[in-house]
Amino acid sequence: MKIFKTFFLLLFICSGLNAQTADEIIQSYFDNTGGYENWGNLEGVKMTGVAKTQGMDIPVEIYQLEGGEQLIKIDVQGQQLTQLAFDGETAWTTNFMTMKPEKSDSETTENIKRQSKDFPSPFYNYKEKGYEVEMMGTETMEGTEVYKIKLTQQPVLVNGKEEPNVTYYFFDTENNVIIASESEIKMGPMKGQTNKSTLSGYQEVDGLYFPFDLTMMGSSISIEEIQLNPEIDDDMFEFPEVEDEKEADDQNKN
């Protein structure tokens, strides 16, 4: 009799592994990376790192706030270029030719706005955000067994039409942390192809675990430091009014 009990226990453990629901995995992901509540208390992050493309290490600074504000700044030859900034209303970038800020088109801005609820993670409170998750089963990703979870967010606008906004997240079955994601590219010449990102190098920062190494479309970012709830200069996200080009001005800047 005891033998059977033990056997059943083993069976139960084994089958339990296979029967995880999306919610259980997401819950476990938050548990394993610092606790749901702690993630909820997070107001913002600043990440400092280096983007690597062949032969070039480009310093990067990324800010993300609870309200959806974000800023990605890169440093090229000592010039600070804003790759993307969003203050909750306006998204803008630096034009590489003129080195001046330019507003993103309204559709891009709207799509960024729609994602402003994603902090600290699109899975956090996903139901309240109106997102849906679906367990798609297990797969091999990065040589490792993963759970594939489909996340459907608010639709994105593509040339004025709404299209479903679906991303597949891959949680490794061992730790239930995200090691990769895939989504369909909706715009540009690669439209219809798949954009795959990988996440690794998880490290603890004040009790929360973040992936420090990211790859996307053949380039990689290595994060060197993450600050939680960093000090923010409020107008850093705002579109700067372009000053007239004057010699004196330039000298002031340098």
Next chain:
Amino acid sequence: MKQILLFLVLFSVITQAQESNQIIGKEIFGDIEARQIGPAVMSGRITDIENHPTNKNIIYVGAAGGGVWKSQDGGVTFNSIFDDHAQSIGAIEIDPNNPDKIIWVGTGETWTRNSVSIGDGLYRSTDGGTNWTKVGFEESERIAAIQVNPENSDEVYVASLGPLWGDGDQRGIYKTTDGGENWEKLLYIDETTGASELVMHPENPEIMYAAFWQFRRTPWSFSSGGPNSGLYKTTDGGENWEKIHKGFPEGDLGRIAVAIAPSNPEIVYAVLETEDKNKSGLWKSTDGGKNWEHLNNDFGLTVRPFYFSRITVDPRNPDIVVKGGLNGSISRDGGKTFKNLGYMHSDIHDITFHNNDSDIMYAATDGGLYRSWNGGTTFEIVEDLPVSQFYHVSVDNDEPYNVYGGLQDNNSWYGPSSAPGGIKAKNWNPIGAGDGFRVLKHPTKNIIYSEMQGADNVWRYHVESNRVKTIQPLPQDSKTELRFNWNAPIAISDHAPDRLYIGSQFLHKSEDMGDTWEIISPDLTTNDPAKQDQSKSGGLSMDNSGAENHTTIFSIAESPLDQNIIWVGTDDGNIQLTTDGGKSWNNKIKNLQGVPANSWVYHIEASSHDKATAYVVIEDHSRGNMKPYVYKTTDYGNSWTSLVTDNIEGFARNIQEDFVNPDLLFLGTEFGLYISINGGKNWAKFENNMPAVAVHYMDIQKRENDLVMGTHGRGIIIIDDITPLRELSPEILEKDVHFFETEPTVMVEESGFSSSFGTETQFAGPNPSKALKIPYYLKKRHTFGKMTMEVQDMEGNTIAELAPGKSKGINIVTWNYTLNVPKMAKGKTLDFGGFTAPRVKAGKYKIVLTKGKESYSTIVELKYDDKAMVTAAERAEQEDYTMRLYNMIEDLAYLVYQVDEKIGLARQVLEDYPKAEKVAKSYLSELEALKKDLVITTGDNYVASADPELREKMAELYSNIASNYGKVGVSRKASYDVIESEFNKALERFEEIEKKEGEKLSKFIKQNNIEPKELQSKEEFLED
């Protein structure tokens, strides 16, 4: 205690089981990825087109062997969306109730030519083609049509054509009312007759027309038609079916096409294949099929019904009718008369009209998808569909090496394995006509051999002079006709470059490149007359194209180790061996157990390691048997061992033995590629960017160690550099980290131009990386904690930091053997010359991987390019100039940093202490003047750019010298001297300013107890 013991026992049983299963699995392949180089220039057979009912931009197409492709731009560009599943497509259907999401795909082409691939069931996607679920019909082999009730997504009808080469009962019309969970068979005739078409009334889904076709192929014949073929109609959703033949001729019918005019559904067109040739062709009913009238039996309407049986009516005009065919036909008078469609690739299988503009048409041909803007008068090809169907592939030893091969209905071609800007249509060269098969490069001369179907022509092409000679063997006496297979084998010798073999029923040998032929064997086939009467092949419509020629030689393999050992495989089941150059022959099939008699000996691979060893791949699919048969002999065929394991899906056609590691084997099957690292004891499916496509032939390019596959539907697919697979062993799989051995990497010294004119929407095959590759194995994926990789020189100085891969299995990190770009002086603008990264010197470098506390290392080596156009001394001088400029750029950057800091300080002091004007003002203005000469301080990066200053001149020269693979010219040296002297002058000027003016400010700072500003050291600055 007992419990614990039991637990331990159980636990050990489980772990033991896992250990004994410790074999290579697909998760090991990691970063080893297939590279799909197309081409799309000739594209391949498209079987079905499906336009979205409301969104004009969305189009799905199914390929004969290349899967399902989706366009979101009206058919200009396409993406493959069905890679993981059977690539032979019969029918695609969009659910009209939910057209953005629900897509049905029936696999298995229904244009049943000899070389057709097989399907494995019905699939459904509920998210527009991203994810697919199989929903039955595993035994159907081919699905001809799917119809969804436009008012109910769950109600779906399927026309299953069923197996081509054998009986089957998963044929006929099926219905589901629960979205595919359960299926009810509504109409079934018998095990030889399948449903070849199903169309639904546009307004009343209860009304449908179904065509049934009795058909069968054998390896040596084809039969279309019989008493069971027929046309049926239901008016009650498939409960009851009525044969609607009123007006049709008596006798057997063949394949039937049927279409309803959407704008007037009482008008129904049918195309019949009949016993009475005068009654074949187009029939029309104007009363929903009650009565039929014969309208037309032109060639275009009656040609090869098994291959062309699709008829489409303009959605807005019942009189405009198009039919697939050799050229495609269009009628604008309700079917009374037809003319050919505009010029495009021949053999048109499907035609559709744009959903709201009938001038726009799409046509599916043997040579890709075509699009017309003017109602079919002119057509343009879609240039983005690499679904080419290769029968064979071979490679040469050029740099880059070329790939050669012949295709179904698309001639023979060769093209490079890499090209500037990607491998585009223009890089491919035609080398033959008709259907193409073997294409072989002469081992030493600039000569290419190619052939067309049935060896009707074998060509010897002299590339430089553009001269062709036709060299196929011809009958040498009036009694003996030569029987060549449709896909006749030709082989060149590893021992004598001018030697050529070709197989009919005899083995022919030439020692002079095909000018003279000698027969060196008796008839090596069964010579069974029952399989030799192709003039009767075709059924109702005779179809003697040569595609069914049988009792022929199909494979020839001369041993790479001994020219007297030649293996010959025949399509009717013989494995013949000579060990004396053809004097005597022995049939070795008698020693091989487990394969049905007279199965097709598809490929023999003579081992390159041992002359008694050979591999044979046998298949029997054309008699309805889909099992794979792979055998190995180590004693000249006296005994054979099966290498087949249960996990291999689909029948196999080709095996490739590695020329270095005899245990590394590649197996091409109907559903993809399998790899074994232990001589065939276990196989793992390779799926990294490798679709489940039929692999017809493989070769290894020995210099690059690339596996090159000719696929029948996805073009040429290459796995670059298989060397890590050679080294994999059970011992390595147990290690936490293992660096694979690598050969020295050549730093290729090539530059040049690549244009992209006109290729914006054209497929271009990706190039292999020329970077140094660092392959290593990780036992476990690295998810937590830091893992870094750096390149060090042999003294341990860091040269570059790389981003390591962290997958379980094989990771491949690349390093493009450069230093980081120099740190540039900060100016107003970016300097593009400064984005040049200088190459390191050839030699050995150490790769250090740090994973947590552990560190692992390996040595890699870089070599200079043998084809370089510089001497060693010239290159050394170039490297020297490059590094001198590199360092000068960084020195300048540091100078500018210091100047900027001092300017900042002077400004600060001036602002805080108005009385400092005397000591700071001229200091500031001199520094500012200096800076203006050092870097650009105005303008932008484009047309508002300022004149170049020292930084820009320096970087331009640096970039020019660093990125050229030639000696440094006199004028560049002179330019260097000028720049160096300017820089030295600037340094002196800075020193002088500091001495004269800077001192004053320093004093002032001291006197006023202002906190001095600490400057970074140069090392700190460069590190920052």
